[in-house]
Amino acid sequence: VGAGRLEPDDLVEILSSRDRHRAGPTAPAHGLFLIAVSYGGAA
Numbered sequence: 001v002g003a004g005r006l007e008p009d010d011l012v013e014i015l016s017s018r019d020r021h022r023a024g025p026t027a028p029a030h031g032l033f034l035i036a037v038s039y040g041g042a043a
Helices: 008-017
Strands: none
Touching: none
């Protein structure tokens, strides 16, 4: 969508099809990790 190759409605169709191949390649998880989660409220 951001690169102009898909329309927002295309994403709805891809997700509702539940066909992983239609979504395109998955980025490898090399070096990805969760640092923090913040909900913005008082603790």
